Amino acid sequence: MRTYSVHHMMLTSLLILWAIVASTASTSHPGTRKYSFYSLKEHHVSPKDWIRGERAPRQHQLSLHIGLAQENFKELEKKLEEISTPGHPRFRLHLTAQAVRALVQPSNKTIDAVKEWLEGYEVPVELLEFSPSRDWIITPKLPISLVEKLLHTSYHVYRKQNVTIVRTEDWSLPLHLHGLIDIVQPTTSFSQMRPLSILSQSRQVQSSTQPSLNDAAEDIADGVDILHKIDLSNPPVDMTPKTACNTSAVTPICLRTLYGTLNYTAQAAEKNSMALTNYWGEFNNRSDIKRYLHLYRPEAAEAANDFTIYDIGGAVNQQTPATASQLERGQGREGNLDAQVMLGVGSPTRLVTYSVGGEPPPYQPDVSLPDNTNEPFLTWLQYILAQTELPTVVSTSYADTEYTVPPSYAKWVCNSFAQLGARGVTVVFGSGDWGVGDPKQCHSPAGNPRFVARFPESCPYGTSVGATRNINPEIVAYNDRNGFVSGGGFSEYFARPAYQDHAVNSYISRLEGLHDGLYNSHGRAYPDVAAMGYRIVTVWNGTTKVVDGTSASAPIFAAVVALVNDALIAEGKPPLGFLNPWLYSGGFRAFTDVTLGSTRGCNTSGFPAMSGWDAASGFGTPWFPMFRSLASQNRFRQTYPWYID
Incomplete structure (x- = not known):
């Protein structure tokens, strides 16, 4: 009787509550x-x-x-895995736009x-x-x-x-x-998706109206200037990083030598293209880009006039000098950096740039609020997925703290990147510039101490690029003068994809409990690879500067991918597309391991670099000749030299 009474009262209470809510x-x-x-x-x-x-x-x-x-995203996900896995009968048989649309x-x-x-x-x-x-x-x-x-x-x-x-x-x-x-x-x-580059604390000088290579190089380099000793239009075939690189001011001749693209002649430039995205009021100024190429890749200077610019969602194609307000905010620096290093390394591959929206104007209380309603990634994705022809690689140098992004938004954006991968596009992100986190952000939404994941680099359908500095040996990039440290870590939103299991499990076991409880050991781990991201030369508003950041590393790596795609297309083969399953199943052998440094942050030492994959430098930096060779193979023996049982 007592039990019946309790259940009866509970049922009555629920019915009353339901009636109140409905009413x-x-x-x-x-x-x-x-x-x-x-x-x-x-x-x-x-x-x-x-x-x-x-x-x-x-x-x-x-x-x-x-x-x-x-309707059928799981089927799309399955097909993407098949398309991206070496040895599978569907390897690199990318889907058409119509096929992807039918699945989603x-x-x-x-x-x-x-x-x-x-x-x-x-x-x-x-x-x-x-x-x-x-x-x-x-x-x-x-x-x-x-x-x-x-x-x-x-x-x-x-x-x-x-x-x-x-x-x-x-x-x-x-x-x-x-x-x-x-x-x-x-x-x-x-989400604001801010640019990742950080201005280095170095001298900044005005370039002359008709810049001299000698003068510009001597002005921006604190160390020994070697650039004026090189005929940049016809560099010697036996160039080495030691003779090509000044790590105080990194230019295309250094990057092309360091990653082995210097002596490669593009064969399918008219069939291939690489792209970058601009957000939050960034733009690509042709005169600055031309000045940069004239200085550091003179045979490619005309590419500054030829690359295609798409303005989406109210973006402005600004080709005039930056205003005082824009200079104060650093606006335009990121857009120039990305375009300059992509053309500096990837030319003559055609460049496409997408500028999305503009920075909202300051609030004026006497007028209606700014008409800036949609999130920038969604604006770009809705535009790009509607296109029939796509570039083979897209670089993005913008990010936000993962926990500030709603899970539904992050999932939808990430799934949209999967659609691009299924259509043969390699999507590339910088891994972040605060190590495992800026101390002010190092907590979970509940306030508990926690390393900070970044989005969209935490999306498992893109390739995340960390930053390095120096040569022989290369180390995880940092700059104590401005607080820059290359980022890396583990997602709180996205589970670790199967293609990462061998590499990441091995790494975590070798950490021996370091930082346990501060990160999600079952989350998607990043970065996947790395590239130079310290004291990269750029021209902004007619001024030569050096910057740090994975926002340089991402377009540099994307340009190398573009040249690999060029070689594949010339052989009559499809482009790389979604890169990661290939990378983790054997493609890592085309990368130079980085074993020094760490992603320090959150008042900790962060994740250390180690042999094999690590959460500081991924598999390391690309070596184009091997990258090209392995990419042209349909399958290769899966070997995990760092794997520990």
């Missing part, structure tokens, strides 16, 4: 009678440096980007259910836009009051320094839509 939902939001039973879809606390202010102005409008559940296209039932929901709130469904694969629905601009009803939430104004955006920390959906909608933006994402 509240149906009465507080007119037009929701059909969708009374909402529940929370996502809650993500805003990063601490974003200050929440007042409720969003009623006159503010948002265009919602609704990501639908992709939602069912008609999903699309109809979402349209019905929107129509119930009087959203004009005839104005909805769809991505080519129909996995994105983009609404027309909607009043903030209607958006809040759709998502059962409240939007607020958030401020960070002079940037102001409208966001919320949680949103809900009708229960029957939870499995049909994966993501809605803008909602909980505050």
Whole structure:
């Protein structure tokens, strides 16, 4: 009798509570009678440096980007694994755009259910836009009051320094839509994807209107200047890193010699292309790029006039000198660096640049908020996935702290990179510039001490590139004068992919418990490889400077990949595509192991470099002749010389 009484009371209480929730939902939001039973879809606390202010102005409008559940992503994932694994019958038989879209296209039932929901709130469904694969629905601009009803939430104004955006920390959906909608933006994402480069503490000098190679090299180099002794248009075939490199000011002749591309002649430049992305107001200035190439890769100087620029989502193709405000913020430096080193190493491969959106203007309280609603990665991915022709490699030098990015956003972006990989694109990221973390960020969202993973380098469908410095031996890059340390670590969001198991398990066992509890030992580990990222020469606003950062390492490595693709295409073979399964199953033999240094940070020694793969330098730096040779093979014997049983 007593048991029955308790159960009866519990059931009665639940029914009363359910009735209250249903009643509240149906009465507080007119037009929701059909969708009374909402529940929370996502809650993500805003990063601490974003200050929440007042409720969003009623006159503010948002265009919602609704990501639908992709019908057969698991099948796409399976095909990507097959395409990327040496020895498999489908190895490098990349999918067409149409085949990828067919795999990720939602069912008609999903699309109809979402349209019905929107129509119930009087959203004009005839104005909805769809991505080519129909996995994105983009609404027309909607009043903030209607958006809040759709998502059962409240939007607020958030401020960070002079940037102001409208966001919320949680949103809900009708229960029957939870499995049909994966993501809605803008909602909980505050990602800024800042550039990774750091200006070195070296002398900065104005280049002359018609720069002299001797003068420029002598001005930027603190050590022995060797560049004026080399005919850069026709360098000797027996050049060595010792004679080509000045590690106080690293230029293309050093990089091409160090990685073995110097004597390679491109054979399929008209069929191949490499690309970079610009975010947050960055741009690629042709005059600066031409000056750089004139100085350090003179036979490629005309490429500064020829590369293709795509402006997406309100980006501006700025070809005038930087303004005082832009100079103060360092704007344009990252865009120039990326384009200059890619052309400096990868020319004559054609370069394509994608500039996405612009930096939001300072908030003006007497006008409507800036029209800057969508996250930059989503803007670029929606654009690039709609294209039929794609570059064979894309470099990205922008990142954010992983835990500040909502899981739904990170997953969707990462899955979109998988689509690019399936279509034959190698996606490359820098591994970060704060070691295992800036001490101010070294905690979990709950506040516990924790190393800091970075996104998107933590995505398992891209290739992450750490930074090195010096030659013979190469070591993990750092610069004590500006706080730069090459990044590496383990994702908190993404599980470790199977292709990493041998290498990462071996490394963790050799750590012998070092830093246990400060990282997710089962997460996707990065970086995968490394390239020079210390005191890289760049020209910005007519000024020659040197910078540090994995934002240099990523485009340098991408340029080497572009030349490997050139060789493959010339042989009538497909490009590399998603690189990692090939890399971890034997391709690592084309890389020079880096065994010195560590990713210190978070007031610790960080992850040490070791023989074989490590979380500081990956497999090390590329050696093009072996890279090219192994890439042309369909299979190779899997050997793990560092593996410990």
